[in-house]
Amino acid sequence: xxxELHFPWLEYSIxxxxxxxxxxxxxxxxxxxxxxxxxxCAIALLFALGEWVDFSVLESYEAHDHxxxxxxxxxQDVFVIDxxxxxxxxxxxxxxxxxxxxxLRTKAGRFSFAWALASExxxxxxxxxxxxxxxxxxxxxxxxxxxxxxxRRGRCTRVYTIHMGLFSGLLLIGYSMFQLGRGSETxxxxxxxxxxxxxxxxxxxxxxxxxxxxxxxxxxxxTAMLFLTPLTGAYAVMRLVLPIAPDWALHxxxxxxxxxxxxxxxxxxxxxxxxxxxxxxxxxNASLVLVGLELVTPIGLAGALCVWLSxxxxxTGFGVTxxxxxxxxxxVSLNDYHGLYQHMPRFAGFFLLTGLASIGFPGTIGFIxxxxxxxxxxxxxxxxxxxxxxxxxLNGIAxxxxxxxxxxxxxxIAQISLQARFxxxxxxxxxxxxxxxxxxxxxxxIASRYHAAIELGRHREVSESQDSAPLPSDVIKQx
Amino acid sequence: MMDLDGMFYWFGLVVVAAPCGLVxxxxxxxxxxxxxxxxxxxxxxxxxxxxxLLPAIGILLLMIATGRRYVPIEFxxxxxxxxxxxxxxxxxxxxxxxVPFAILALVLCGVVGSFTRRYLHREEGYHRxxxxxxxxxxxxxxxxxxxxIETLFxxxxxxxxxxxxxxxxxxxxxxxxxNGQRVWxxxxxxxxxxxxxxxxMHHLTGEGDFGSFVGQGTWxxxxxxxxxxxxxxxxxxxxxxxxxxxxxxxxxxxLPRAMEGPTPSSAVFYGSLSVHLGAYLLLRVNPILExxxxxxxxxxxxGLISALFGSIMSRVQSDVxxxxxxxxxxxxxxxxxxxxxxxYYLALIHIMxxxxxxxLQLLRAPTLLSDYxxxxxxxxxxxxxxxxxxxxxxxxxxxRWWYRFGYERGYMxxxxxxxxxxxxxxxxxxxDRQERRWTDWLSREPSRESDAIEPHRESAERVA
Numbered sequence: 001x002x003x004e005l006h007f008p009w010l011e012y013s014i015x016x017x018x019x020x021x022x023x024x025x026x027x028x029x030x031x032x033x034x035x036x037x038x039x040x041c042a043i044a045l046l047f048a049l050g051e052w053v054d055f056s057v058l059e060s061y062e063a064h065d066h067x068x069x070x071x072x073x074x075x076q077d078v079f080v081i082d083x084x085x086x087x088x089x090x091x092x093x094x095x096x097x098x099x100x101x102x103x104l105r106t107k108a109g110r111f112s113f114a115w116a117l118a119s120e121x122x123x124x125x126x127x128x129x130x131x132x133x134x135x136x137x138x139x140x141x142x143x144x145x146x147x148x149x150x151x152r153r154g155r156c157t158r159v160y161t162i163h164m165g166l167f168s169g170l171l172l173i174g175y176s177m178f179q180l181g182r183g184s185e186t187x188x189x190x191x192x193x194x195x196x197x198x199x200x201x202x203x204x205x206x207x208x209x210x211x212x213x214x215x216x217x218x219x220x221x222x223t224a225m226l227f228l229t230p231l232t233g234a235y236a237v238m239r240l241v242l243p244i245a246p247d248w249a250l251h252x253x254x255x256x257x258x259x260x261x262x263x264x265x266x267x268x269x270x271x272x273x274x275x276x277x278x279x280x281x282x283x284x285n286a287s288l289v290l291v292g293l294e295l296v297t298p299i300g301l302a303g304a305l306c307v308w309l310s311x312x313x314x315x316t317g318f319g320v321t322x323x324x325x326x327x328x329x330x331x332v333s334l335n336d337y338h339g340l341y342q343h344m345p346r347f348a349g350f351f352l353l354t355g356l357a358s359i360g361f362p363g364t365i366g367f368i369x370x371x372x373x374x375x376x377x378x379x380x381x382x383x384x385x386x387x388x389x390x391x392x393x394l395n396g397i398a399x400x401x402x403x404x405x406x407x408x409x410x411x412x413i414a415q416i417s418l419q420a421r422f423x424x425x426x427x428x429x430x431x432x433x434x435x436x437x438x439x440x441x442x443x444x445x446i447a448s449r450y451h452a453a454i455e456l457g458r459h460r461e462v463s464e465s466q467d468s469a470p471l472p473s474d475v476i477k478q479x
Numbered sequence: 480m481m482d483l484d485g486m487f488y489w490f491g492l493v494v495v496a497a498p499c500g501l502v503x504x505x506x507x508x509x510x511x512x513x514x515x516x517x518x519x520x521x522x523x524x525x526x527x528x529x530x531x532l533l534p535a536i537g538i539l540l541l542m543i544a545t546g547r548r549y550v551p552i553e554f555x556x557x558x559x560x561x562x563x564x565x566x567x568x569x570x571x572x573x574x575x576x577x578v579p580f581a582i583l584a585l586v587l588c589g590v591v592g593s594f595t596r597r598y599l600h601r602e603e604g605y606h607r608x609x610x611x612x613x614x615x616x617x618x619x620x621x622x623x624x625x626x627x628i629e630t631l632f633x634x635x636x637x638x639x640x641x642x643x644x645x646x647x648x649x650x651x652x653x654x655x656x657x658n659g660q661r662v663w664x665x666x667x668x669x670x671x672x673x674x675x676x677x678x679x680m681h682h683l684t685g686e687g688d689f690g691s692f693v694g695q696g697t698w699x700x701x702x703x704x705x706x707x708x709x710x711x712x713x714x715x716x717x718x719x720x721x722x723x724x725x726x727x728x729x730x731x732x733x734l735p736r737a738m739e740g741p742t743p744s745s746a747v748f749y750g751s752l753s754v755h756l757g758a759y760l761l762l763r764v765n766p767i768l769e770x771x772x773x774x775x776x777x778x779x780x781x782g783l784i785s786a787l788f789g790s791i792m793s794r795v796q797s798d799v800x801x802x803x804x805x806x807x808x809x810x811x812x813x814x815x816x817x818x819x820x821x822x823y824y825l826a827l828i829h830i831m832x833x834x835x836x837x838x839l840q841l842l843r844a845p846t847l848l849s850d851y852x853x854x855x856x857x858x859x860x861x862x863x864x865x866x867x868x869x870x871x872x873x874x875x876x877x878x879r880w881w882y883r884f885g886y887e888r889g890y891m892x893x894x895x896x897x898x899x900x901x902x903x904x905x906x907x908x909x910x911d912r913q914e915r916r917w918t919d920w921l922s923r924e925p926s927r928e929s930d931a932i933e934p935h936r937e938s939a940e941r942v943a
Contacts, residue, residue: 105612159921210918217928244523270907273929301564331932342603349509361640362633368558368567376566378678386675393671397643400643400663410648432510441565442558451562 001076003060008053009063010079013089014125016044017096021117030108034100037113038423040347041097044120048093058256061167079128083452084238084305087445088127091312094434097121098427099222110153111162111222115145119223123230131239136175137234140168145221147229155218157297161182163201163211171240172199178244196253198476199241203290204283206260214280219324224275228282230318231308234289237336243460251380254294258387261287265394266436268403272343274322274332278403281318284389284395285311285358288388291372296460300376301453306446308371310357310438314366317354317431320424321347328418334402337409343418348407355399357435359392365438369445388390486541491552491571495624496575498617501527503900505610520609520851522597527613528592531620539578549574550627551699556856570626570688576698576707576762576827581623584752588616588840589748593606600626601907604648604861608741614641619752623759628677631763635756639666645744646737658736665733665735673760683709687927689759699823703766717764718778722776725757725786731792732892734808738800745800746841750807751834758811758830760816761818762799768818778819784825786812795885799844807837884902 003251022042024033055063062082081089096116103111122142128133143164174194181187185304201208216224242250264284271277289311291305324347325330326342353364360370370392378385420428438445481489504523508515515523528576540549554569568719592612599605625631643666647659684705703710721727726734726749736751748754761768761778768774789808796802810833817826843850855862870878887893918926 156922156926158925159918159926160924162921210914210921213914214918214922217926245899266903267911268908268913270904273932276929299560299565302560311898331929333932335561336654341650346512347508356640363635367633367819371567372560372565373679374674374678378682382682389671389674393667394665396670397660397664401660403677404647404650404656404660408647408656409653428852445554446558446560450562454562 002080003058003063004059004067005051005063006053006080007054008052008065009047009054010081010089010124010128013044013047013051013093014079014121014128014377015049016121017117017124018121020044021114024117025114030105033113034103034105035291037117038097040117041093041100041120044124045090045093048090048124049313052079052086052090055081055216055262059438065097066282071072078132078134079125079130079245080130082130083236083448083455085092085127087309087448088230089091089124089274091309092123093120094128094430095229095312095316096123096226098320098431099226099323101423102324102429103222103414104324104421107220107222107327108305111220111221112149113150113184115149116226117139117147117324119226119345124230126232126257126283127230127235129239131243133175135236135239136171137265139171139232142227142232143168146215146223149220149223150215150218153218153220157218159211159214163208167201170194170201173448174198175240179339180296192249195240195397196237196245196249197240199233199236200253200256202236203231203257203286204228204260205287205290206263209260209264209283212283213276213279216275219240221275221319221326224279225316225319228279229288229312229319231289231312234286234293234308236294236457237290242293242296242456250294250296254291254380254384257294257301258384258391259288260284260399261291261391262387262394265398269394270400272333272335274334274406274427277334277398278319279317281358281395281398282311282315284391285315288373290392291384292376292390295380296424296457297376297379298450298453298457299372299379302446302450303369303372303376305449305452307360307366309375309445309449310360310364312434313431313434313438314354314357314364317350317428317435320356320427320431324420324424325453332406334405334406338406339409339411341420342411343409343414344420346420346425346428348403350432351407352399357394357439359396359399361396363439365435365442365445370440372446483541483545487538487573488552490538490541491573491624492549492554494531494538495535495571495620497527497530498613498620498729501613502506502610502617505613507609509606515606517596518608521592522612524592525589526607528589528616530721531616531765532582532589532747535578535585538573539582542573542578544778547810553626556630560724560746567629568627568688570630571621571624572673573624575887576697576759576823577624579827579831580628580759581620583834584619585616587747587751587834588619590838591842593744594746595741597744598900600778600924601739603652608645608648608744610761611641611645611919613754615645615748616856619756622756625763628680628866629725629935630676632670632673635760636670636758638753639663639670642666642737642744642748645748646683646740649743653737653870658733658739662733665723666776669720669730670759672716672723673720676720679683679716680713683713685868699762699765701766703770705767705770706772707773710767711774713784714764714771714774715777717760717767718774718781721760721780721815723757725754725815726782727812727815728772728889729891729895731785731805731808732888732895733786733797734799734804735888738804742841742845744799745804747837750803750837754807754811755814755834758814758818758826762823764821765818769821775819775821780816780819782812782816782819784812786810786816788812788891790887791881795882797846800841803837803840803844808839 017040022037027033027036039054064077085406123136126138147157147160174191177187179190181191204212253445263281268277268280289304289308292300330431357364360366374385374388377388489491501523503613504600555567568646571744598606614637620633621634622631622638622893625634643663645658646662647656649655734749738745768778786809789805789812791806793802815828915927
């Protein structure tokens with residue numbers, strides 16, 4: 001019998017933004033829509049935090065909601081929380097809250113709060129799902145809001161449509177084959193390969209990454225960020241690929257991810273525009289997470305799960321800062337020195353802090369996480385470990401390069417204040433506390449992620465030892 | 480009544496905690512936009528340095544009085560996963576190497592802090608300078624006293640970041656910023672090398688703790704129980720890290736560039752402390768050097784080549800700070816060679832003497848002409864011209880070649896740029912073009928809106 005949470009946290013955290021989306025749609029007025037979105041996101045975050053705390057108290061590997069209405073209707077546990085997803089739900093909700101908080105009202109015409117809330121609901125539902133048709137459906141549905149926004153803005157969607165169409169097709173074929181091929185080794189391998197291709201495409205792994213930069217070019221910064229920063233592709237890998245793929249296949253994926261990490265960090269260094277730079281930095285870090293996930297060693301997996309959290313927090317802050325700057329001065333060229341430090345010293349400090357946190361700088365949440373990841377990588381392949389370090393070093397150079405380009409140089413004359421607004425200051429403060437706090441007291445998160453890594457590894461071993469290939473949803477069982 | 484170990488513990492805690500507290504206070508005030516007056520910042524800085532320095536001296540006196548040569552102080556695990564033997568332990572060691580270096584660092588930082596109070600009076604970046612300064616003090620103190628390789632890396636990174644940002648202190652001008660970026664790039668590569676060396680050391684020896692690593696012996700008498708080949712592998716990575724941090728050949732190009740920062744930071748960071756951190760690392764891992772004769776030869780060779788290059792280049796520089804920077808390189812090269820020869824105490828004394836001299840010289844550099852006038856007035860004649868007699872024996876063609884070689888700073892920046900940076904950029908710019916072609920083809924139209932962005936859009940006319 002699966003343990004039960006003390007409150008229907010999951011359903012409430014998913015329903016709140018869904019209902020909020022309808023409400024915001026109905027309100028129409030930008031100012032009210034913005035305020036309403038902030039409140040809805042904050043409530044969703046509180047529910048997600050409640051779920052995490054409640055789950056921690058249970059000391060179980062997995063749990064389902066109290067008064068699980070959907071399970072009652074469909075006689076199946078659709079929304080289940082486990083060690084992997086427990087901290088990811090609050091992280092996802094926080095990313096949305098911070099993004100909505102830092103959206104200036106002048107940008108409300110471009111950035112749709114209603115669609116953002118709808119996306120949040122889809123994301124939280126996705127993160128509450130284990131491998132099943134529901135997860136496959138949610139992963140596909142999540143690709144729709146950015147597409148609608150691009151169409152609404154009159155931008156060409158061909159690159160995005162082709163890639164996401166391919167992703168959806170591969171996901172459907174792969175999962176169908178998996179279900180049909182239970183017991184057949186050939187079909188099992190083929191489905192594993194197809195699912196791997198689908199999830200790698202969604203993660204933006206080389207050479208299937210061009211849609212990510214295209215999305216950042218054509219969608220609003222906020223939408224593109226919200227689609228990529230929660231690392232949904234990595235989640236799909238964990239749910240759909242990790243339980244069924246053999247070790248050698250995972251190691252191959254790790255090598256491809258590693259190449260992407262270095263490639264993206266190199267590309268970040270030669271970009272001349274801030275959005276593309278951010279996109280490559282995000283891709284590089286997301287690929288490093290995948291490297292750790294595919295190493296399938298406790299320390300590598302624990303490192304990857306920690307880096308996941310640190311990258312989620314730090315790059316959200318980094319992206320939010322860039323977005324705030326962009327909303328003041330327009331698209332930011334990196335060909336020139338903008339000299340914005342004097343106008344926005346708080347943004348400058350936060351930009352540096354989040355950028356450094358993303359590369360695992362001492363004193364930030366990413367430091368121990370990156371150490372663990374590198375140690376895990378060196379343990380399996382010493383050479384791979386060194387490449388992880390090189391990717392991180394290149395990212396560090398890229399971060400400071402961008403900082404210098406944006407904040408140093410001759411100071412421009414501004415006729416209005418470019419300082420952070422109150423809501424932006426709240427976002428900055430919130431993320432700073434988490435990034436620095438997590439860096440100064442890393443013990444609890446390390447212990448929790450290591451425990452999750454051990455459990456994930458154990459369940460993977462259970463699935464490997466079974467004669468017939470089980471459904472991924474069967475793999476994660478109560479120990 | 481507190482026992483001796485208790486005293487060591489509390490003194491050690493304060494030595495490390497005081498600079499960290501300064502970072503916290505100045506960082507918090509910057510974060511919440513709480514402006515502190517110059518006097519407050521200055522007093523906080525002086526108090527923190529003094530609070531760190533006095534217990535350090537106290538520990539030195541206690542060690543002399545009790546005859547203890549090695550005092551480890553542990554603050555427990557910062558993060559650990561015992562099942563896989565992963566530990567990040569806060570451990571600091573007080574021995575014949577760390578205590579003199581830490582005291583030296585704190586004395587020089589204190590002097591420069593006081594100097595800066597007047598030097599940067601009413602400067603716009605006063606608070607920013609002291610925030611970075613506090614990061615540096617924390618970093619150098621942690622590095623000096625680190626008892627594990629991870630702790631040393633922690634401090635090492637703080638020193639690197641604060642140094643690079645201080646080079647770019649005058650950030651309204653492009654040159655200092657570019658130089659800051661170059662310093663940071665070299666440091667990142669040195670950091671990567673350091674981290675790899677640390678991981679390799681951990682894997683090959685199972686130890687990250689200096690105390691365990693050197694066996695029963697205390698510095699400098701410890702010996703590493705690893706094979707010569709492993710020592711060569713680990714030592715090579717540490718040597719590369721040290722070369723980057725101490726501006727040894729072929730990374731010397733960043734040292735004169737670092738002098739673009741304000742004089743106090745040049746004096747304390749690049750002239751006297753940062754530049755010696757690489758040599759300090761080599762001193763700390765001396766058992767590894769001793770385990771491989773090939774490594775020792777490499778250390779000596781690198782030191783002597785750097786000293787020779789520094790000597791040539793310092794003679795032909797056209798500004799005093801660059802000249803002093805290369806003079807520093809000469810001395811650091813000699814120090815590294817001394818370490819390679821196994822003269823560890825000599826190297827440590829050399830570091831201390833050189834750091835003090837160079838700090839004094841760099842702090843006096845802005846008033847050099849005035850000093851010369853005073854000396855000439857005092858002796859009642861022009862200062863004697865210091866012509867090198869040996870130079871007169873060289874053929875004019877060779878002299879010109881050497882002059883050009885020194886003036887171009889050994890072509891080292893040029894070589895690094897054309898052999899590493901440019902090929903790197905070409906490869907990724909080519910990849911960027913291919914990606915553009917691919918997305919253009921898929922889109923059936925130009926796919927990059929970012930191409931239309933003009934640089935510096937936020938000029939006076941456009942903002943608001």
